[in-house]
Amino acid sequence: MKLAALVRLVRRDLARARRALAGSAFGIAAGTATLVFFLALGLGVRAVLLGEVFPIDRIELEPPKAKDPGLLGLLLGGGGEPTGIRPDDVDALGRVPGVKRVLPKLSLAFPASARGGREILGHDVGASELPGDGIDPSLAAGDVKPGLFVDPMDTPGPACADDAACTGGAYCERAEGAAEGRCSAPVPAIVSRYLVEIFDKSIAPAHGFPAVGETLLSRAQGITFTVRLGESLLGRAKQGSPRTIRARIVGISGSATDLGLTFPLGVVRRWNREFGGERAAERYSSAVVEARSGAEVADVIDAGARMGLSPKDTRARDVSVLVSGVMALLSLVAGVVLVVSASSITQTFRALVLERRSEIALYRAVGATAGEIGAWTVSLAAVVGFFAGALGLLVARILAFFADWAAAEKLPDFPFKPDTFFAFPWWLWLLGMGFSVLFSVLGAIGPARAAAKVDPARALAGS
Amino acid sequence: MSVPAIRTRGLSRVHDGGRDARRALVDVEIAIEEGEFVCVLGPSGSGKSTLLAVIGGLDRGYQGQVELFGEDIGRVSDAALARLRGERIGFVFQHFHLLHHLTVIENVTTPALFDPRGDEEACLARAKHLLDRVGLADRAGDTPAELSGGQRQRVAIARALLRKPKLLLCDEPTGNLDADTGARIIELFEELHREERLTIVAVTHEERLARAATRILRLHDGRVDASKEEPA
Numbered sequence: 001m002k003l004a005a006l007v008r009l010v011r012r013d014l015a016r017a018r019r020a021l022a023g024s025a026f027g028i029a030a031g032t033a034t035l036v037f038f039l040a041l042g043l044g045v046r047a048v049l050l051g052e053v054f055p056i057d058r059i060e061l062e063p064p065k066a067k068d069p070g071l072l073g074l075l076l077g078g079g080g081e082p083t084g085i086r087p088d089d090v091d092a093l094g095r096v097p098g099v100k101r102v103l104p105k106l107s108l109a110f111p112a113s114a115r116g117g118r119e120i121l122g123h124d125v126g127a128s129e130l131p132g133d134g135i136d137p138s139l140a141a142g143d144v145k146p147g148l149f150v151d152p153m154d155t156p157g158p159a160c161a162d163d164a165a166c167t168g169g170a171y172c173e174r175a176e177g178a179a180e181g182r183c184s185a186p187v188p189a190i191v192s193r194y195l196v197e198i199f200d201k202s203i204a205p206a207h208g209f210p211a212v213g214e215t216l217l218s219r220a221q222g223i224t225f226t227v228r229l230g231e232s233l234l235g236r237a238k239q240g241s242p243r244t245i246r247a248r249i250v251g252i253s254g255s256a257t258d259l260g261l262t263f264p265l266g267v268v269r270r271w272n273r274e275f276g277g278e279r280a281a282e283r284y285s286s287a288v289v290e291a292r293s294g295a296e297v298a299d300v301i302d303a304g305a306r307m308g309l310s311p312k313d314t315r316a317r318d319v320s321v322l323v324s325g326v327m328a329l330l331s332l333v334a335g336v337v338l339v340v341s342a343s344s345i346t347q348t349f350r351a352l353v354l355e356r357r358s359e360i361a362l363y364r365a366v367g368a369t370a371g372e373i374g375a376w377t378v379s380l381a382a383v384v385g386f387f388a389g390a391l392g393l394l395v396a397r398i399l400a401f402f403a404d405w406a407a408a409e410k411l412p413d414f415p416f417k418p419d420t421f422f423a424f425p426w427w428l429w430l431l432g433m434g435f436s437v438l439f440s441v442l443g444a445i446g447p448a449r450a451a452a453k454v455d456p457a458r459a460l461a462g463s
Numbered sequence: 464m465s466v467p468a469i470r471t472r473g474l475s476r477v478h479d480g481g482r483d484a485r486r487a488l489v490d491v492e493i494a495i496e497e498g499e500f501v502c503v504l505g506p507s508g509s510g511k512s513t514l515l516a517v518i519g520g521l522d523r524g525y526q527g528q529v530e531l532f533g534e535d536i537g538r539v540s541d542a543a544l545a546r547l548r549g550e551r552i553g554f555v556f557q558h559f560h561l562l563h564h565l566t567v568i569e570n571v572t573t574p575a576l577f578d579p580r581g582d583e584e585a586c587l588a589r590a591k592h593l594l595d596r597v598g599l600a601d602r603a604g605d606t607p608a609e610l611s612g613g614q615r616q617r618v619a620i621a622r623a624l625l626r627k628p629k630l631l632l633c634d635e636p637t638g639n640l641d642a643d644t645g646a647r648i649i650e651l652f653e654e655l656h657r658e659e660r661l662t663i664v665a666v667t668h669e670e671r672l673a674r675a676a677t678r679i680l681r682l683h684d685g686r687v688d689a690s691k692e693e694p695a
Binding site for chain 2: 001002004005008009012015016358359361362363364365366367368369370371372455456457460461
């Protein structure tokens with residue numbers, strides 16, 4: 001049978017049996033809508049959790065913690081130094097299969113404190129201890145406007161002896177012992193969304209500060225701080241003389257350290273060399289490894305373990321497993337709906353075949369093979385599944401839209417509250433449509449076999 | 464010597480009805496040459512329709528041998544037999560078996576749906592020609608419900624002729640028609656036989672149709688009554 005003939009047969013069936021077919025299509029549409037809705041919800045929630053809260057396709061590996069010196073060690077002033085990750089290890093990690101890139105981090109290896117924020121908070125606030133990281137600027141490329149998060153010394157200003165020699169908000173960047181320094185724009189810093197959420201939800205309400213956000217940050221041209229390098233409430237650096245520099249927050253990024261400020265890597269390396277020595281400048285505190293996909297992270301962790309490196313945070317994996325489990329459970333529910341719908345298709349098609357025995361027999365008499373009769377029935381089911389799938393996808397999308405609207409309107413604001421709880425990647429549409437057609441066809445296979453086995457002689461004599 | 468259009472050897476058919484198995488055909492031996500117009504006469508339950516279904520390849524539950532145009536249909540696959548039916552055999556039924564959701568022209572072109580080599584335009588042209596031939600050219604767009612019994616049977620005949628079969632198998636073709644309408648259908652068969660040299664096998668219990676045939680076979684209790692085989 002030609003395809004055109006099959007299309008004609010199916011089209012005629014859709015026209016004359018639309019009510020019965022619509023009834024069974026409804027079940028398939030409901031099952032597809034349920035499946036796609038839950039999967040989209042799971043993917044959306046997963047994207048928020050694993051994309052912003054606990055990124056899963058990147059893992060931060062760190063060296064073993066310094067050994068506990070014990071009571072005697074403390075009394076004697078001992079204590080191990082953090083081992084750090086050597087540049088060779090960073091290169092080796094980059095060669096691990098499945099790794100897209102490795103971006104080392106360097107933590108501040110000396111005490112520091114900060115004070116500032118007058119631009120948007122009304123008066124300066126201070127942090128008596130400032131933890132901080134230096135990261136490769138490309139890590140924050142997606143979150144910060146181009147050119148903002150770079151080492152100011154990449155384009156140093158005029159020579160200077162002190163801050164008074166610099167204009168336009170610049171300060172004199174001069175390491176201890178250097179004959180002269182160079183005027184430098186405030187060092188760019190980024191903060192984590194987590195820190196902003198903590199500030200907005202806990203600290204700001206307690207002190208009556210306004211909440212900060214991307215818009216506010218950009219309108220205020222960044223919050224500027226003075227950072228005291230080499231000195232904090234708890235003490236001074238073992239080497240170098242404390243000095244004050246200027247820094248400006250230029251954005252919020254998921255790549256920033258959760259608590260503290262994050263600076264361009266070159267800046268921290270320079271400061272570490274000044275206040276912590278050469279080793280502190282060369283040994284990285286951790287390395288962010290980006291895998292090509294979430295599935296390859298496990299291989300990266302294994303490779304890291306062979307180098308003595310371990311994941312800094314396993315919450316991503318735990319959340320991933322939890323989300324996957326919930327998604328599987330909800331998909332199972334949708335699967336049950338689809339199976340029930342398939343049995344509805346079976347009933348409908350069984351009735352159709354029974355009703356059309358003489359028509360089938362006539363087709364057999366005029367040259368149809370049993371296979372063509374079966375193909376006709378299955379094709380009709382596939383078309384019903386296609387339309388039911390399209391309806392199901394539409395319903396799922398509309399439901400998701402209303403769920404997002406309801407969440408935006410009714411749910412209170414909470415940290416990391418997303419604009420949408422759903423994700424509809426292209427493959428989800430295909431998957432929904434595929435399942436719809438598949439279950440329709442599976443439901444019609446029994447009736448199709450029965451149709452193919454209709455005894456033409458008996459059916460034609462039966463009228 | 465030409466190959467007969469139909470030849471049966473030791474043809475038997477038992478309808479399995481559990482304990483009440485019934486022998487519909489018993490050791491039937493017939494040979495029908497191409498171009499013959501054969502009527503199979505017999506009372507109800509004599510096995511006429513079963514014989515037609517078996518030689519038309521619709522019923523494969525027989526014992527013995529059935530050859531159509533020299534091909535043993537017991538040895539061919541279901542698909543090959545379906546192709547053979549589509550290409551060489553046309554069926555006309557007592558109850559017409561028209562599809563009521565289709566128009567007359569769509570009913571006539573139904574066999575073309577299963578013709579893998581069919582040309583749509585040529586098929587439509589032939590359907591129109593056949594409707595013209597059976598006197599229903601002006602009813603092509605009507606549905607079967609709008610036609611009389613005789614008109615419906617003429618549509619069924621046009622459908623049977625669409626793919627230019629060599630053999631027309633008719634099961635009580637006038638059984639549902641009144642005398643005048645039946646007579647016109649019989650005239651149509653006579654024309655087709657005379658002008659197109661169609662081989663026609665019609666089972667009936669109507670003597671009028673038998674008189675149009677070139678040969679008459681009589682069936683009684685599933686057996687061909689050789690003593691009563693006669694030229695018409």
